[in-house]
Amino acid sequence: MKQTEKMLVIGACGQIxxxxxVALRKQFSRHCVIAADIQPEDKIDLEIYPxxxxxxLDKEKLEALIMEEKITQIYHLAAMLSANAELNPQAAWRLNMDSLLSVLDLSVKYRVKKVFWPSSIAVFGPDSPKKNCPQQGITEPATIYGISKAAGEYWCKYYFEKYGLDVRSLRYPGLIGYTAAPGGGTTDYAVDIFHHAIKGETFTCFLxxxxxxxMMYMHDAIRATLELMDASGDQLQVRTSYNLGALSFTPKEIYEEIEKEVPGFMIHYASDFRQQIAESWPQSVDDSQATKDWCWQPAYDLKRMVSEMLSKLSILS
Known part of the structure; x- marks a missing residue:
């Protein structure tokens, strides 16, 4: 029953x-959802509490929190994203993998009912199909972020099959939202471009x-997460991670859509090391398995997303 659930969101101050x-607290209640992150409490907005x-990475403190709060669901979002991970591969591996293994171990020990862990399109690599990349597409990632996500998918599947732990996962595409600043990902240009447009500044794109x-608007990503976690376990045929799709566009295409609403907005292109990362990923994915298993359908197209992003950021700026 919903009123008996106690959820822990790890990485609660990040983009997702x-x-x-916020979405979980609307669905359940404020005090059923514990937000956790590495930031000190005196740096946190009141709206984040509790x-x-x-x-x-401190497994003892994580265990104490799970035990004391009697956590029944964990949403483990803490990670180092693709671009930042390439700059510090070993630290990225420790954060992305050691933390997942701690969450999985402790979830088994304390009989956590469900665990959500996000994967990424970064599990695919240069040899994967570029268009409509299938659920079972070749996963030979070319980045440390992708390597950690690919390995994590199989750890999730292993814990489901070995221990019966109900771990669920989505391969998020690039996510675009207005509540948090870009977090060091290769697709983050599609967030940063809106901030420059609102300020009337020329945008330099690194792709x-x-x-x-x-790509995907954050509202769709959050809804997909909730729908997956609400689905009956019997419906789910994928225990690595589901492909998740919505949009596919280029920097030029999103710029042109923004410029329709912000006339005179300018863009320049200066590709850097992130270009090679982007070229190793698919241009679009086939998410028909998610549609089949739990009726996934995106709600936002490019035009609607751009309009809402500009509107929301104008209010916040």
Whole structure:
């Protein structure tokens, strides 16, 4: 029953975590959802409370929190994203993998009912199909972030099959939202571009103008997460991670859509090391398995997303 659930969102101050925490509290109640992140409590907005400062690599503190709060569901979002991970591979591996293994171990020990862990399109690599990349597409990632996500998917499947732990996962595409700043991902240009447009500043894009990537508005991503977690376990045929799709566009295409609403907005292109990362990923994914298993359908197209992003950021700026 919903009223008996006690949820822990790890990485609650991040791009996904903040909005997921709000959504879970609307669905359940404020005090059923504990937000946790590495930031000190005196740096946290009141709206984030109840909040616990947590370094997820500290397994003893994580265990104490799960035990004391009698946690029944864990949403483990803490990670180092693709671009930042390439700059510090070993630290990225420790954060992305050691924390997942701690969450899985403790979830078995304390009989946590459900665990959500996000994967990524980064599990695919240069040899994966570029268009409509299938659920079972080749996963030979070319980045440390992708390597950690690919390995994590199989750890999740292993814990489900070995221990019966109900772990669920989505391969998020690039996510675009207005509540948090870009967090060091290769697709973050599609968030940063809106901030420059609102300020009337020329935007310099670190990808080439024709680089198509799978993308998604944050509202769709949060809804997909909730729908997956609400689905009956009997419906789910994938225990690694589901492909999740919505949009696919290039920097030029999103710029042109923004410029319709912000006339005179300018863009320049200066590709860097992130271009090579982007070129190793698919341009679009086939998410028909998610549609079949739990009726996934996106709600936002490019035009609707751009309009809402500009509207929301104008209010916040």
């Amino acid at each position: 975590g903040r909005e997921l925490t 909040y616990k400062q947590l370094n997820v 080439k103008e024709d680089t198509a990537l799978p």
